[in-house]
Amino acid sequence: MSDVIVIGAGVVGAACAYYAAAAGMDVTVLDRGPVAGGTTGAGEGNVLVSDKEPGPELDLALLSNRLWRELAGHGGFEFEAKGGLVVAETEEIQRQLVALAGKQGVEHTVVPADRLRGYEPHLADDLAGGVYYPQDAQVQPMLAAAQLLRHGAESFGRGTLRLRTGVTVTGFLREDGPSEGGRVTGVRTDHGDIIGGAVVNAAGTWGGEIAAMAGVELPVLPRRGFILVTEPLAEPLIRHKVYTAAYVTNVASDSADLETSAVVEGTPAGSVLIGASRERVGFDRTTSIPVLRRLAAQATALFPVLRDKRVIRSYCGFRPYCPDHLPVIGEDPRVPGLLHACGHEGAGIGLAPATGYLLAQLLGGEGTDLDLTPFSPGRFA
Template sequence: MPKRHSLDAVIIGAGVVGAACAYYAARSGLSVAVVDRGPVAGGTTGAGEGNLLVSDKGAGPELDLALLSTRLWRELSGALPPDMEYEPKGGLVVAPDETTLKALRVFAEGQRAAGVTATEVPGDALADVEPHLSPAMAGAFHYPEDAQVQPARAAARLLAAASCATHLGEEVTEILRTPTGAVRGLRTPRRELLAPAVVNAAGTWGGRIADLAGSHLPVLPRRGFVLVTEPLPRVVRHKVYAADYVADVASDSAALQSSAVVEGTPAGPVLIGATRERVGFDRSLSLEALRRLAAQAAALFPVLADVDVLRTYHGFRPYLPDHLPAIGADPRVPGLYHACGHEGAGIGLAPATGVLVTAALTGAAPPLDPTPFRPDRDFEGSPS
């Protein structure tokens, strides 16, 4: 006989987004539980670099969400254990030529108008900021608000601080609904969890959960690889990436795209990303993707050319066609809420997402306009 529990909300997904939803919902006084088909951070979160970025987002709703999250991550860094490795290292976006640098100036100007701090670093001053950066670069922009966390630990610490029941290794098989169609909980092979609200924070599986509930979200997986080097002295001070990374993030292409994102870690290894391609859930190794990353990283930091790569890993970003997450109540199914589709920005945007979802659950005033993230918006041109 399945076990039954009465709750205010059940959250599907124990990645960092689901954990943030649980954390802020519990702080508001709601009784919540979290369910995941795997372990904590077993999906996209565990395969991420831990980016907390404002630098790659143009003025608009996603940047507003990122700025809110930036403030919330700072607060969380003082409230959660230090082993989540929150590091406000800042970001450096570099341009190989004057044409690209001019484009970065225009991009940064729009960001500044939205409240971002962005400072131009001329080419002859780059060695003072990143001593091992290639001297061939024309210049860069420094973003002091960029930061990093260890994503799996951040998710675990948020869940622990939420002090909620967490049911791992349990796949959701059914979203329970009343005769009128409203959500009343969910079912796994082991239990029923009864609640008037279910939050879909299932990452790349968010579309499947929406289907189970009788709704629709066109979430697709977008594969990405990361290289991990041998431990090194701190040869990379900031999160450093080439300007074409911004274009790759905004691209709708299904083909393989790669642009170097290089950063050191407190433990010593250097992380090198990032690739993007839509290949379904194909987990096979792409040597072409790895070769591109290695070559692009060495072009940015020649010192890395002879460094050993100890391992590589990859995961799947939850992609929505308009590059904005789905956050909040789904008016098509009363009691269904979404917190998914963040693509590669979910770790950075998790706290703001949790706050917005909690506001929707409790009826509180949201800290920013949630309209652009409506789950029932028109995803015109959604790829099949």
């Protein structure tokens, strides 16, 4: 019997397991696929504060930013404290960016148009300015998830962490029987029943399906996005994470239609990652050539130097979208013993450590460092 069963071996599930094990709990992590085989493996690795409106998600992002930097001290995965540069195409957009940065209250530098090249020498010359956020960073998400699970398994001589991949959860065990009401006491899987004191739903985009097995609704929907990857470049051309102001607008949008914005950054391997697109088309993985063309056009408009570079591949993933753009974190008041850690949309990698840290506090019966009320699963009841 485990103290905690975590459903999902993506970066959020890995963070939940890591912090629970570090707190002395016995943890079992289940995933029907490999580690980071879902949304995590299709992410860029954003660790951002720059794209958050003032409020609970920004508070969560700031806590997570600190925790990522602590975790990076353990080593084993790529963490780049590169900073983020948000750029404006017009003077009016620049005024809006500066106003948002002032409301956020986080460390930033307003960058006039004539100083943009000091940050990014290869930027287009028709931009109106930008705002630089030194706290923005990037991790390699698959390595990060794997290392969190590995370090959690070491658990500093306290709890334990067991990882079981290739195991599909098919239902929940309850005090009054497999399909009755009462406290959750474990899960049913295609490899047999597993008993646990609590169950954490960290299934990402599939978190709504897991919740439905327990008889509750979580409106988590897939929001598809594509990323282009260039050939490895001989020398780094892009120093920071760079994106246009439209990215902030798209993150906050409720539209199901296609939305794209230029997001460009380099990697330690030399390739450049180009995004970002958003659209709600269910779990359709069909490659959309028009979307890829639009992303390429936006990237080369921002960095003309990329026009003669080759794209070697593209990939897509599904962000776990919630209608109010806040993740679902905490115990479900409708199902005692079931906790949720999903619905982070495109911010899951950045927000993973704080999510895991706060859930471990909750599981341990402690007060949490942040108020989890805005993220409560009960808000959908």
